[in-house]
Amino acid sequence: MALSSKMEKALNDQINAEFYSAYLYLAMSCQAQDLKLKGIANWFNIQYQEEIAHAMGLLKYVQDRGGRVTLSAIDGPRTQWENAVEMFKNTCEHEAIVTGLINNLVALATKEKDYAAIQFLNWYVNEQVEEEATADEILGELQLAQNSPGAMFMLDRELGARTFVAPTIG
Numbered sequence: 001m002a003l004s005s006k007m008e009k010a011l012n013d014q015i016n017a018e019f020y021s022a023y024l025y026l027a028m029s030c031q032a033q034d035l036k037l038k039g040i041a042n043w044f045n046i047q048y049q050e051e052i053a054h055a056m057g058l059l060k061y062v063q064d065r066g067g068r069v070t071l072s073a074i075d076g077p078r079t080q081w082e083n084a085v086e087m088f089k090n091t092c093e094h095e096a097i098v099t100g101l102i103n104n105l106v107a108l109a110t111k112e113k114d115y116a117a118i119q120f121l122n123w124y125v126n127e128q129v130e131e132e133a134t135a136d137e138i139l140g141e142l143q144l145a146q147n148s149p150g151a152m153f154m155l156d157r158e159l160g161a162r163t164f165v166a167p168t169i170g
């Protein structure tokens with residue numbers, strides 16, 4: 001079954017949203033580097049790569065369904081945060097917004113009776129649960145550590161150990 005024009009447009013919009021997320025986390029990675037938080041810079045760099053993978057997963061799906069990918073301009077992200085707590089607060093807020101976008105996509109796929117798209121999008125639904133939980137957990141740890149240079153050093157080191165594993169989407 002071909003993608004409906006509404007689904008095609010919505011999936012293209014989500015490709016743009018995922019690239020915007022990548023851009024936002026790359027900006028956070030650069031800010032963390034400026035703040036000499038190398039581990040957190042690494043964490044956000046991996047997050048940037050994950051978001052690119054999310055965008056590419058959607059892109060391939062549109063193509064697999066015989067749809068047309070139309071890339072559009074990516075908005076410039078915020079580029080300054082005072083500290084790591086502010087960055088992770090922003091991450092939690094942003095991921096909640098993305099969860100809403102994914103939910104809207106599933107709602108549209110349901111309305112369009114596009115059961116294949118619902119199945120595919122399920123991966124993204126689960127991924128959002130994980131992303132929100134992880135960001136929330138790290139925010140909590142940072143809030144505990146923020147007044148202790150030793151604790152912050154250890155946490156930064158821990159976040160520096162994150163590596164990129166290409167996700168299997170769909």
Ligand code: FEO
Nearest residue numbers: 018051054098131
């Ligand atoms: Fe692609 Fe962070 O959700």
